[in-house]
Amino acid sequence: MATASLLVICSAAARAQALAPSTLHFTSSEPETKYEPVQVITKERTQAITKEKTSERKLPVAHYRYVTPAGKRESAPVITQYYPKRIVYPVAKVDRHIDRKLMQAATIAQERAHAHSRSMCWHYVKEAxxxxxxxxxxxxxxxxxxxxxxxxxxxGFKKLSVKDPFAAPLGSVLVYGANRTAGHVxxxxxxxxxxxxxSRTPSPRPLLGVYAKL
Structure with a gap:
């Protein structure tokens, strides 16, 4: 009987040992601290980097060398890039006091007009x-x-108090004078x-006045 009990205990111990993991992992409540390398930039290093960037931005400037009439040698920088300013003309404003049909006349005249003058300005304005x-x-x-x-x-047209052609309201009629020619309208x-x-620009002739029907 004692021998049988001993065999049962040994068998249970062997089975427990077989089921147990080979290694034990113990968890800790404290988080693991990781250390990373920190790069320290000194003042001398910062100055060196700044000098490198500054030197990279400087580009050599070409010079044109010439001799003056007095025999002196001089030079001038060559301009390699040029950005002209775009000319923007003012847009005509709408005057609610003038006849709205004048705006329609402007649209009709623009649809019938040509790219260049045919010396028939007053004829085309009349028709519009x-x-x-x-x-x-x-x-x-x-x-x-x-x-x-x-x-x-x-x-029934009235002369408006406008001296600048660009300030003329939309649809108004501009009349220009001339001494020896027929003028322009x-x-x-x-x-x-x-x-x-x-035309994007007004006539260069002397402006007699800006007219509209109120």
Whole structure:
């Protein structure tokens, strides 16, 4: 009986030893501290890096060498890059006091205009004003410089207190004078001027006045 009990105990111990892990891992409540290397940058190192970056930015500048009439040798830097400023012209403003049909006349004239002048500015402006309904008959004046008197006397146009063509409201009619020529007349568009041709800039002739129907 004692021998049987001893065999049972030995068998249980052997089985427990077989099931037990080969190594034991003990956990700790304190987190593991990791140490990483820290790079220390001294003042001398910072100055060295700054000098390297500064030296990299400096590029050699080409010079043109020449001799002056007095025989002195001189030089000047060569400009390799040039960025011209873009010319931006002001956009015409809308004046709520003038007849809205004048804006339609500007659109009609712009659609019918050409890229270059055909010396028919007053003819094209007449047709645009008539097609938009601003006027009910075709003006009889022949020369462009006479357009102002014709529009004021026969069609109810008023002269505006505007001296700068760029400040003329959208749809207004600009009349220019001339001594020995027929003058010029054009309509202010949103981004320029139009008559028988389109232009971003006004006529260089003397401005007689800016006219509109109120």
């Amino acid at each position: 004003l008539l097609a938009s309904g601003v006027i009910d008959s075709r003006p009889k004046s022949e020369f462009a410089k006479d357009a102002a008197q014709d529009l004021v006397s026969n069609y 054009e309509i202010r568009t949103r981004d320029g001027f139009v008559s028988d041709f389109r």
